[in-house]
Amino acid sequence: MEQQVQQLSDWLNTQVNKTILIEKQELSDTDTIHFKLEGVDYRDADDVIDDYLDSALILRGSGSTLNRDGELVRLPQTNFEIAVSGLRLNRSDAEAAEVKTDRAHYTLSKE
Numbered sequence: 001m002e003q004q005v006q007q008l009s010d011w012l013n014t015q016v017n018k019t020i021l022i023e024k025q026e027l028s029d030t031d032t033i034h035f036k037l038e039g040v041d042y043r044d045a046d047d048v049i050d051d052y053l054d055s056a057l058i059l060r061g062s063g064s065t066l067n068r069d070g071e072l073v074r075l076p077q078t079n080f081e082i083a084v085s086g087l088r089l090n091r092s093d094a095e096a097a098e099v100k101t102d103r104a105h106y107t108l109s110k111e
Helices: 003-013
Strands: 016-024 029-043 056-066 070-076 077-085 088-092 096-100 107-109
Touching: 003 056, 003 088, 003 096, 029 077, 077 088
Parallel strands: none
Antiparallel strands: 016 029, 016 107, 029 056, 056 070, 056 077, 088 096, 096 107
């Protein structure tokens, strides 16, 4: 696991059993997710059979997202993936972490 991925994983592990706010910007779309974090795993793309699966941090827990009407809607799965290809940790402190990957820009913060 690359150093910056490990640093993000370490930050996330300090948030286990807490709710975090995840803001994900991808192209012109921004998602806001409230996520009760129960654990963090790492998936190495070299260890999976499916070619379409990238290396990723897998956030285990439950969450909800704001829909277009401003209502919280439960996420359909009990995990949230952050693909780590090209990950750059721009900021990490006690309150928040800011990450840019090849796919998206994330701001993760304590709720």
